Amino acid sequence: MCGIVAAVAQRNVQNILLEGLRRLEYRGYDSAGMAVCDKHGALKRQRAVGKVQALAERLASESLAGNSGIAHTRWATHGRPSEPNAHPHQSRERLAVVHNGIIENHEPLREELSAQGYVFESETDTEVIAHLLERESRTAGDLLTAFKQVVSGLDGAYALGVMTVDEPEVVVGARKGSPLVVGVGIDEAFLASDPLALLQVTDRFIYLLEGDVVRLSSGGRIEIFDASGAAVERPIQTFEHGDGAASKGDYRHYMLKEIHEQPAVIAAALEGRLGDRSVLVESFGPDAEALFRAVRNIHIVACGTSYHAGMVARYWLERYTGVPVQVEVASEYRYRRVVVPEGTLFVTLSQSGETADTMAALRFAMQQGNYLGSLGICNVPGSSLVREASLNLMTQAGPEIGVASTKAFTTQLTALMLFTLALGRVRGMPDDEQAELVEELRRLPGLCSQVLGLDADIEALSTAFAEKHHALFLGRGAHFPIAQEGALKLKEISYIHAEAYPAGELKHGPLALVDSEMPVISVAPNDDLLDKLKSNLQEVRARGGELYVFADENVGLTPAEGISVLHLPHIHEALAPILYTLPLQLLSYHVAVLKGTDVDQPRNLAKSVTVE
Ligand code: G6P
Numbered sequence: 001m002c003g004i005v006a007a008v009a010q011r012n013v014q015n016i017l018l019e020g021l022r023r024l025e026y027r028g029y030d031s032a033g034m035a036v037c038d039k040h041g042a043l044k045r046q047r048a049v050g051k052v053q054a055l056a057e058r059l060a061s062e063s064l065a066g067n068s069g070i071a072h073t074r075w076a077t078h079g080r081p082s083e084p085n086a087h088p089h090q091s092r093e094r095l096a097v098v099h100n101g102i103i104e105n106h107e108p109l110r111e112e113l114s115a116q117g118y119v120f121e122s123e124t125d126t127e128v129i130a131h132l133l134e135r136e137s138r139t140a141g142d143l144l145t146a147f148k149q150v151v152s153g154l155d156g157a158y159a160l161g162v163m164t165v166d167e168p169e170v171v172v173g174a175r176k177g178s179p180l181v182v183g184v185g186i187d188e189a190f191l192a193s194d195p196l197a198l199l200q201v202t203d204r205f206i207y208l209l210e211g212d213v214v215r216l217s218s219g220g221r222i223e224i225f226d227a228s229g230a231a232v233e234r235p236i237q238t239f240e241h242g243d244g245a246a247s248k249g250d251y252r253h254y255m256l257k258e259i260h261e262q263p264a265v266i267a268a269a270l271e272g273r274l275g276d277r278s279v280l281v282e283s284f285g286p287d288a289e290a291l292f293r294a295v296r297n298i299h300i301v302a303c304g305t306s307y308h309a310g311m312v313a314r315y316w317l318e319r320y321t322g323v324p325v326q327v328e329v330a331s332e333y334r335y336r337r338v339v340v341p342e343g344t345l346f347v348t349l350s351q352s353g354e355t356a357d358t359m360a361a362l363r364f365a366m367q368q369g370n371y372l373g374s375l376g377i378c379n380v381p382g383s384s385l386v387r388e389a390s391l392n393l394m395t396q397a398g399p400e401i402g403v404a405s406t407k408a409f410t411t412q413l414t415a416l417m418l419f420t421l422a423l424g425r426v427r428g429m430p431d432d433e434q435a436e437l438v439e440e441l442r443r444l445p446g447l448c449s450q451v452l453g454l455d456a457d458i459e460a461l462s463t464a465f466a467e468k469h470h471a472l473f474l475g476r477g478a479h480f481p482i483a484q485e486g487a488l489k490l491k492e493i494s495y496i497h498a499e500a501y502p503a504g505e506l507k508h509g510p511l512a513l514v515d516s517e518m519p520v521i522s523v524a525p526n527d528d529l530l531d532k533l534k535s536n537l538q539e540v541r542a543r544g545g546e547l548y549v550f551a552d553e554n555v556g557l558t559p560a561e562g563i564s565v566l567h568l569p570h571i572h573e574a575l576a577p578i579l580y581t582l583p584l585q586l587l588s589y590h591v592a593v594l595k596g597t598d599v600d601q602p603r604n605l606a607k608s609v610t611v612e
Contacts, residue, residue, distance in 0.1 A: 018055070308488070344370075352380055363388070459590045473499070520546065
């Protein structure tokens with residue numbers, strides 16, 4: 001949730017750390033801070049409430065100078081956003097700590113340290129680490145020994161970066177349950193929560209494993225120790241996406257850029273995975289075919305937007321493979337007694353591959369010991385999910401910066417359709433049906449481009465929503481989760497209360513809410529539920545509700561009083577959920593722009609939630 005960046009360099013690190021924080025801001029943005037060891041060996045710190053820009057303004061008038069430093073952008077868990085609660089936290093001006101995650105045993109540690117005379121200046125769980133380190137370093141002899149001692153006594157999840165005035169050219173770090181990578185520079189070394197933060201200084205990274213401790217020192221020296229304390233070598237990997245991925249280009253917001261990237265990234269998600277008339281099962285890995293043959297049941301577990309992708313996949317998998325599917329949000333799944341029928345495959349979806357609830361669910365599932373195996377569908381190479389799932393399918397969306405997920409969702413859906421067809425293939429799905437869907441997948445990027453061409457029409461529609469406080473989204477079948485995703489997007493970035501219902505459920509309650517102040521948005525592809533959906537829309541109209549319908553060009557729905565209709569190109573009904581997502585994304589985007597909200601960094605949210 002929070003973002004960490006640290007450096008031991010041959011130059012002043014202030015601007016490297018500041019740029020890193022800007023790139024990590026998607027992880028949290030209620031306060032930010034930085035500490036460096038200056039040339040006199042003193043620890044200097046600046047912190048500010050608000051976005052990274054507030055810290056940048058403070059640094060512009062009172063700059064920091066030093067060749068090593070640590071920095072942090074925060075998403076509050078313990079203690080409200082305030083300067084005393086902002087990281088880095090210090091102990092007796094000797095040590096500074098930045099932390100992402102939650103220290104679960106911070107209360108007894110705080111009591112113990114207070115009794116020993118340590119004075120707490122913040123409400124955070126993190127500050128105990130600074131004081132523990134100060135205490136241990138008095139006897140340990142060096143920072144690394146003290147640090148290893150301290151982390152062995154911490155319960156919970158953390159990625160940490162630490163420095164001390166006693167060793168001004170050293171930064172130590174650790175990861176357990178929260179992401180941390182080492183950036184390998186030329187005679188310089190860095191740490192960050194995400195490689196994106198460091199692409200301005202290096203494209204070479206070491207992905208730390210769970211329990212790793214790392215020591216960076218002058219001259220670019222990097223020493224890594226595994227959970228048992230043994231010195232280890234970890235491979236250096238070159239980051240594949242160019243640095244341009246982290247810039248907005250000519251777009252006003254990352255979200256708009258990412259919406260418009262969808263034709264290209266969906267094409268990338270399909271690349272190398274389609275044969276002439278079927279999906280290449282080998283693209284899931286050499287063991288996939290044998291595993292897929294054994295699948296009798298599927299459990300899909302994810303959070304947020306990724307969960308909605310899983311909900312769509314249930315319709316596809318049950319229809320085309322005949323395998324029963326259960327879909328659940330990760331934070332619920334792991335706290336109940338899960339019944340795992342024989343032959344069940346565990347499927348997790350995550351844009352980041354670091355969501356704490358999703359990772360905990362994957363680990364919980366694998367500890368059960370009775371799943372066939374796990375398939376991780378993920379966008380971030382090298383992430384925890386990719387390392388821990390038995391099979392992986394990368395969604396190839398490229399870095400997604402806007403907090404509201406867009407291209408990550410449609411590429412997840414694309415990947416899930418590939419999975420459906422791969423599983424269908426090994427389970428005897430008719431060849432013609434496979435070939436038809438493969439052909440339609442090839443057309444999908446072009447159809448998406450056509451729908452994005454409706455941008456101006458959708459922007460015009462959005463004016464009707466700017467003054468509204470509520471909205472209702474309707475869909476049937478696999479479009480019910482698309483309606484849910486549409487409602488989530490509107491909530492996230494425009495702060496309009498929105499709910500989604502399966503259209504047939506309207507009459508069982510929500511119809512009571514419908515009046516002229518309640519816009520009702522519906523997706524109406526040309527599928528076998530169309531006539532039923534049309535009746536549901538009549539029910540809304542009869543109560544004075546204003547309807548906004550995204551409809552197949554062939555369904556015969558035309559605009560009328562109180563009914564706005566935008567036509568989408570015809571698409572195979574199975575792939576319609578992917579295409580119909582796009583106008584809903586654009587609608588939310590334009591409503592948010594009209595309302596003047598912070599589109600890319602909506603209030604109270606974070607892109608990657610690495611706490612439970
Ligand atoms: C956060 C983000 C959502 C995202 C969810 C799951 O809540 O704000 O946009 O859908 O996490 O993230 P994941 O990276 O696991 O897909």
